[in-house]
Amino acid sequence: MAGRVEGKIAFVTGGGSGMGREHSLLLAEHGASVIVSDVNEAGGRQTVADINGKGGQGLFIKFDVSKEAEWKAAVDQAMSTFGRVDILVNNAGILIMKTTQDTTSADLDRMLDINVKGVFYGCKHILPAMQKAGGGSIVNISSIAGIIGMAGAAAYQAAKGAVRILTKSVAVEYAPFNIRANSIHPGVIRTPMTQDFLADDRTEKAFLGTTILRRPAEPREVSYPVLFLASSESSYVTGAEIVVDGGYTTM
């Protein structure tokens, strides 16, 4: 049986850990060749080794998504290796948990550099490759923090809100080129990013108390919506936001 993204070329950022690793593995299981990128070289290389070990095709590129020149070089390398890019998953990101008044100017710069500019540059530099290929699918990883208010994460919320709306700009601008762009808004997912948060009884109870499915998700539960948006199954879905939060934002 053919995979759901058979023969496609996918580019995943932050593929060395947590959800990005799982998105990379699932896309590869469904027939895509995957460019796994990360600043975490050991993690990224492990993901590629796991893809290749299962008979898939992976390529690791180490680069920092917040640096535009590095994005350009990475896309050039992907193009010279595979000749096209069909899918971009802008997943790399950081979390800073601080109140508004405790957030320093350096925190804000770092947050916006990685979580907003990283996604913006990714779209900007992959778009010409997708235009050349005759179309493509961009999946930007936002968060429920980009939709509803929370305490103690103002910079993160500002960044994820920006990702939500810039995704819609790209969807509108590039629809004529057969390029779709959608955002995914995870709730609490069990990854290294949420390890401390979930280990703390009080924060875990507070968060999961309002999650109607009463549990955090495993990374793969977000990878399946990524796969759907990446594949042609979602051919009429663009500018949309898929919330994957166990019902956290429902009530």
Ligand SMILES: NC(=O)c1ccc[n+]([C@@H]2O[C@H](COP(=O)([O-])OP(=O)(O)OC[C@H]3O[C@@H](n4cnc5c(N)ncnc54)[C@H](O)[C@@H]3O)[C@@H](O)[C@H]2O)c1
């Ligand atoms: N875990 C959650 O509950 C949750 C919820 C909502 C949204 N998200 C978002 O999902 C995405 C993945 O998060 P995760 O939980 O898997 O986290 P994670 O920390 O396990 O993985 C993030 C990866 O991004 C990489 N990265 C960080 N800065 C980078 C940079 N400048 N350049 C390149 N790579 C960089 C890290 O090295 C790491 O491998 C993030 O955008 C995060 O904000 C996570």
